[in-house]
Amino acid sequence: MDYQEYKEYEDYFRKLIEEKQLKELKSCITELNVVDIAEIIEDLDDKDMLLIFRMLPKEISAEVFSHMERYNQVRIVNSITEPELNSIVDELYFDDMIDLLEEVPANVVTKVLANAPVNERKLINEFLRYPEDSAGSIMTIEYVVFKPDMSVRDAMSHIKEIGMDKETIYTCYVENEYKMLIGFVSLRTLVISDEDKKISDIMIDDVVCVNTLDDREDVADKFKKYGFIALPVVDGEYRLCGIITFDDIMDVVEEEATEDFHRMAAINPSEHAYLDQSTWELAKNRIPWLLVLMISATLTSGIIENYNYIIAQFLILTAFIPMITDTGGNSGSQSSTVIIRALATGEINLSDAFKVVFKEIRVALICGGILSFVNFMRMIFVSKVEFGISLLVSLTMLVTVVLSKFLGAALPMLAKKINIDPAIMASAVITTIIDSVVLIIYFNLAVRLLPII
Known part of the structure; x- marks a missing residue:
């Protein structure tokens, strides 16, 4: 069922509720797949969602409940009676029940434990004690x-x-x-x-x-x-x-992939879906890294200030700084993205570090050589920039690409070695590091290649 179909069913359900055609509503709901029912009613307000959920036959309601997002499960739990809660819990598979109990308030857990048989109560307590990211926390006891x-x-x-x-x-x-x-x-x-x-x-x-x-x-x-x-x-x-x-581990894979994407974008991961997070929560997850990157970027300003005497003589050098730093950031991001993904999928291991770095350096020499040559020809024949400055900028670009791809490959491997998530060493962090290093190289080459007074 695509998005348009979901919206049509959602609007149709609202219409039936408004017109109080509850018999037709129940008939329509029970013909749908449980996964589709869960996704449709999650977008309804608490009152309508609960009304439809209570219409579902007992054997269907628990299955629909298990396919709902954790946030919406808590919405249901907070709105139903204790007997209804016990009925749902009784029908859930054990691992789905444990996942639910990890999210709901303590008083709800107490209610469930109070109504559970002694043996099951002991098992529930044991499962709830497993570390959050451990195999024990996602396993089930329903096996043959x-x-x-x-x-x-x-x-x-x-x-x-x-x-x-x-x-x-x-x-x-x-x-x-x-x-x-x-x-x-x-x-x-x-x-x-x-x-x-x-x-x-x-x-x-x-x-x-x-x-x-x-x-x-x-x-x-x-x-x-x-x-x-x-x-x-x-x-x-x-x-x-x-x-x-397999279905439980697929959820883990999705969570880990989402977490890596967030870290690669310099955002603190969140367990909640985007639309379930408040504006403040979204901002709170982004501010820490933005502050760190902003403060670290002041190094760039300090480096430029330190070489003001060169800029005073060759003001044109400042015009090429964005191009050089952007090229460095883009080159480093390419390498870090490929390496982080390869580490996550198991394509490469720490033992492959030398081969990986050596390969990226060779790639960098090819990419950097082509970019430098094209840039040199552009500056000489199109922009009519003097030979010395054209050579300086093009040579800096070659060094920048090589260094960026080296760091883009080496830093994620180093992070993995010291047990830090390699995703942290992604585009935002790589770009900040490269910007500072590249400017130092740029101005030091300028000192050697240009007639500084």
Whole structure:
């Protein structure tokens, strides 16, 4: 469903509510996909959203709720009664419930815990204690587990009995009597295997898994590397604690990509969607880096002041400063963007640092040589600038491009080495550093190439 269709449904729903045609409204809603329902009602005001949400059948409402943005889930939670909340929580998958409880006020968490069975209450508390960016915080306990001595016939019966309540049945896990993970078996293997075979005979014991405390980005890298639809999560003693499914890790990938984009633009990342943030919150996320970059840019002014005696004799030099610094910033941004992306996707590692920097220097020599030559010819034949100044500007441009691409490649690798997000070393930071260094090179070359009195 595209944006125009969403708006048409949204307007139609409002019209039906105004005309009190609630029967027609309910009939129309239940024919839509749950993802589309969630997206349509999120743009309605609290009253209309709650009215439509309460019309949904119980089996649909929880699924619609799980596809809503966290902010809108909290809007629903704050507006419904305690029995309604418990009904929704009961229908949610465990990992979706944990995600919700991490966002809602403490009094709501208390209500949910008070109505949860003792065993589930213990699990909820345990999950809420996992670090926010850890594998444990996004795993679910809704998976199928077998014992190695089960027969294929018993395993299939087990799946039929509990499968509807599990997030996935396509990969089933095998644990021993100590709850240690010892293997896994796919549904395909179960279906084509002899019913009298033991699970231990058909399972794969070469298990790729993650630890509960592993970083979510590392988990995403494993999903990408192995192409699994689910990964088991174990504790320090290799006991199976849960699984992470592909849809959950896709959310993590989206969050991490958004965070990197924000940092590359010198903006502090936010967990909330753009339209859900107030004007003050948006400004607050941008001001710190703008202040840092503004203050650091005063170095540029200081450098220019230091070389006033050269500018006084060759005022024309100031006309080429924007072109040189912009070229440096653009060159550095190109390299840093490519390297940061390659680091994020795992295309390159820290061990490739020398090869990466060496390659970028070679690219810089080609780019810088072409730019310098074109600029020199332009200045001589089009702008009619004297030879010495044309040579100075063109030579500075060559050095600028080489230095910029070197820094654009080296700084993200250095950030990765010292455990800083490489995205910080993106265009804004690179440009600020290059501006200062390039001006020093420019004026020092001027001292050597021009007849300074």
